[in-house]
Ligand SMILES: Nc1ncnc2c1ncn2[C@@H]1O[C@H](COP(=O)(O)OP(=O)(O)O)[C@@H](O)[C@H]1O
Ligand code: SF4
């Protein structure tokens with residue numbers, strides 16, 4: 268287990284170094300940082316002095332090492348656009364994205380799991396076929412189309428829910444939450460729904476596939492033979508055996524959702540990291556772009572590593588060792 | 598005369614498929630009395646499990662009972678609704694399946710599975726049900742039950758798991774137990790223990806048992822009567838001594854003749870040439886006729902039937918096959 272942990276951590280570190288290299292190359296060679304930072308009146312001497320101070324005359328390796336060292340400490344420099352510390356900017360936007368992704372994840376589980384069970388239990392029924400068809404639409408509709416349709420339906424036509432912004436927020440320490448105010452919650456509904464559409468269908472299809480497998484198992488038949496009511500067999504005995512892969516999928520997908528949130532945040536003008544990134548792209552604000560890239564990659568790698576480690580932890584072979592230690596005999 | 602515990606008459610199980618209707622169980626009639634153990638033997642695919650599942654009302658759609666009646670202590674159960682049948686399964690009919698390794702839900706403690714079953718069928722409180730679960734576990738011979746009750750299935754060996762499955766089948770003191778090859782998946786060394794345990798518990802309680810098995814030795818030691826199945830039909834039905842000593846159906850004869858020690862897996866039989874027909878190509882007349890040394894014109898034309906005992910064979914019924 269320890270060897271595995273070390274190997275997996277080394278793996279993760281290597282991936283992050285590669286991402287850092289990419290981010291660094293973008294940072295260093297897309298436009299001249301000095302030109303971005305100085306104003307027009309700066310003299311040649313000013314520029315040379317700044318170049319020296321920023322260490323831009325050092326060797327590539329030295330600069331890359333410095334970039335990685337700083338990044339590891341959360342230092343991505345100063346935004347070209349508004350001269351603020353990049354990490355502070357991202358920190359301000361992170362709660363909005365996090366709450367959006369969290370609520371989208373909860374929606375995808377609360378809706379996707381029951382749909383998966385229903386389509387598996389009533390396979391071949393008209394309802395199940397309709398849901399299956401719907402799920403194909405769900406995976407194939409681009410997320411921005413879903414967002415625009417939701418805005419058209421619920422804000423423009425019905426006027427029930429706001430179409431943009433985050434509503435009122437409350438600060439808890441450095442964390443600003445929209446979950447505690449009515450307008451904050453209302454503003455969250457459409458973006459979260461839009462972001463979760465794809466995820467709902469993913470969860471539904473996974474649960475359906477797992478359930479079909481589980482429903483064929485002996486312990487499901489045996490539970491029925493014991494007189495356990497059908498509904499309980501399906502929703503308790505069978506479903507519980509399907510949840511492990513769902514948890515894995517959900518964990519892995521959080522990274523994807525954060526990345527996808529970029530589109531949703533743009534459509535709904537949601538003031539999260541994604542929107543910050545899009546604005547940074549418009550202004551060629553390289554440090555913000557590099558920091559966003561690093562942060563999202565870091566979340567991806569972290570989640571993947573955690574899931575892998577959890578998997579090794581619950582590996583049936585490890586369980587079987589425990590069974591032997593339990594000393595069972597015929 | 599009191600009603601038998603189980604009374605199956607003319608049972609037919611069909612599977613509609615794209616290429617026509619398959620008949621997996623054809624015109625099976627049998628009874629089991631109180632405290633009686635009926636052995637059911639036959640090659641794999643003969644329809645033994647289908648018969649059991651039909652009695653439990655657990656045929657997988659599109660499989661269905663196409664004809665016949667099933668009575669439990671005099672009342673029809675094949676016509677009950679699903680919710681009525683839920684009160685029969687586990688309560689009046691207990692089931693034991695082939696593979697104890699997969700019969701128990703891996704994510705639930707064995708105690709919880711016992712308590713769940715007990716509380717489904719009785720009014721016992723949680724703590725009373727737990728006490729009953731402990732008592733049942735003790736009865737089926739699990740050591741250190743207080744420690745073991747909160748273990749998960751994978752923490753038990755195959756034999757121990759099958760003991761727990763037996764305890765689960767006995768939870769509500771059912772009138773009938775359907776045991777579908779309860780020892781086939783187990784280590785040879787513990788098969789006899791499990792069969793003996795099942796026999797003792799059912800004898801003590803007067804439970805009727807339908808014991809499906811591959812093992813003629815188990816039948817000889819355990820059952821009172823035996824039903825031999827072939828291609829979905831009954832080939833022979835009678836008291837164990839008669840069937841074992843004086844088999845009247847050529848198929849049974851082949852089975853017995855090839856079992857000098859009475860302890861052989863029937864799948865290994867090579868004595869009777871040929872193989873059991875597939876469901877979509879069961880020959881006209883006697884299903885056994887392509888493999889039978891005595892087959893005559895009548896065997897290829899008319900299907901022999903057996904009433905309550907004896908052999909479904911023209912030779913046995915009429916003394917000739919012409
Ligand atoms: N879902 C199904 N569709 C069609 N035929 C089936 C299905 N399930 C089982 N059968 C067939 O029914 C027959 C009886 O099977 P089974 O009762 O399991 O035999 P046994 O228990 O005697 O080995 C077999 O020939 C099997 O192929
Ligand atoms: S009926 Fe004919 S073919 Fe069938 S077992 Fe008897 S003798 Fe053989």
Ligand SMILES: [Mg+2]
Pocket residue numbers: 642645646647777
């Ligand atoms: Mg079988």
